[in-house]
Amino acid sequence: MVKKRTDTMEDYLKTVYKITSQKDRASTGEIADKLGVAPASVTEMVQRLASADPPLLVYRKHQGASLTPEGEQIALETLRHHRLLELFLHEILGYSWDQVHEEAEILEHVISEYFEERVAEVLGDPGQGIHGEPIPSRALEMSSHPEIYLHDLRPTQRGVIRSVRDDDPGFLRYLLKLRVTPGTKFQVREFSPYDHILYLIVEGQEEEIALGESATAQILVEIIEDAD
Amino acid sequence: MVKKRTDTMEDYLKTVYKITSQKDRASTGEIADKLGVAPASVTEMVQRLASADPPLLVYRKHQGASLTPEGEQIALETLRHHRLLELFLHEILGYSWDQVHEEAEILEHVISEYFEERVAEVLGDPGQGIHGEPIPSRALEMSSHPEIYLHDLRPTQRGVIRSVRDDDPGFLRYLLKLRVTPGTKFQVREFSPYDHILYLIVEGQEEEIALGESATAQILVEIIEDAD
DNA sequence: ACAATAAATTAGGATAACCTAAAATACATA
């Protein structure tokens, strides 16, 4: 009944949250991969979280894990911290786009409720993070977000970049150089089926942009339906 | 040779630093008191720190501990983080005087060098903390600070408040209400030897102030020599 | 359907930090 929450537990819950926003359950191996620990460590932790009081996730052997409402609350709180912190590090302390993730990853577990509140206020209660992802509200409600990857668009489709993966500084620097950032509008000009490269015409840019599969699979977009 | 530094180690080093700025060595019991752990835990940790490579402190059984230059570096770095963070929480996030300590106590261990650098710049490289203590420079040099307690002054002596103890919110709120903050000039009007109360005339204030021993023993002052 | 492979779990250990209780040492004073 002593609700002790460790940083590590929060990381596991956040990871399960992210995985299960794509599929039904998070497998041991997948969690282990994302967290960079051995599968055996995941089994152990997942069992602990499942038999916590209240249980933070549901787990059956060899079937993977998914969050309980209580586990989800914690995941969302951590995510809110993370995204507020990223924005804060950029806006107030002058961190660059690609630098914020690493620091936020640590701070998210240690800031107080009050810190969260102050930061949110200073930033004007933002609804989206620096990489375009929605920030859970104070009440931990998550606004909807497109689930379409740029990867899946085909020629003549138009769209807006909504968010990009935040944890790879090199990738982020690359996107910044190409000026492919949240809010950017584009049209797909060509798709090369052999190497899965997409050629984009970007609003406001002269030069066409080519993006490979490993990039387009990390970018979420919203499709703009043709009006004509 | 793997220089792994834990938060706990930093706390022990900081504590030894503070104790040895007053006396020669820090005893097991004193460290245990300040950190709120059992003496046995201190013995263990102190032994570990003394046999680290390089040793972070010097320790002989039953004799207490004192820092090596390497240990002092770490203590000063932590102290710099702490004091920069306190100021930052106040100036940028709007924390009050008495709220900053607790949050800084945790954050001091987890912020990066870069965070430290950014905060220092945003604050304009301050030399003193919010409670008046000197902030170690980037090169970890500590500027001198008076070591005279208000406690030791006697009638007609004049002085300036230099710094006050930072870790007791109630005490800090009390001082703020009395407007006894760093920089405040005063003269001792009377001393009551039975209860050790000091009566102060404070510059710019109508009402005289009475301070008991447990307060005056937590306030560092600089004496202003009489010019006449 | 069943063997080969892949994934997950159990078993057994390690480390950091803490604790309590018992033993050893230091100190203070009659």
Add this chain to the structure above:
DNA sequence: TATGTATTTTAGGTTATCCTAATTTATTGT
């Protein structure tokens, strides 16, 4: 100086998190 008290250390245990190696379970291709 001798002894009682206070302090410190040692011994032995606990918890959280991680690991590797061995074992078990699941999946998949023929």
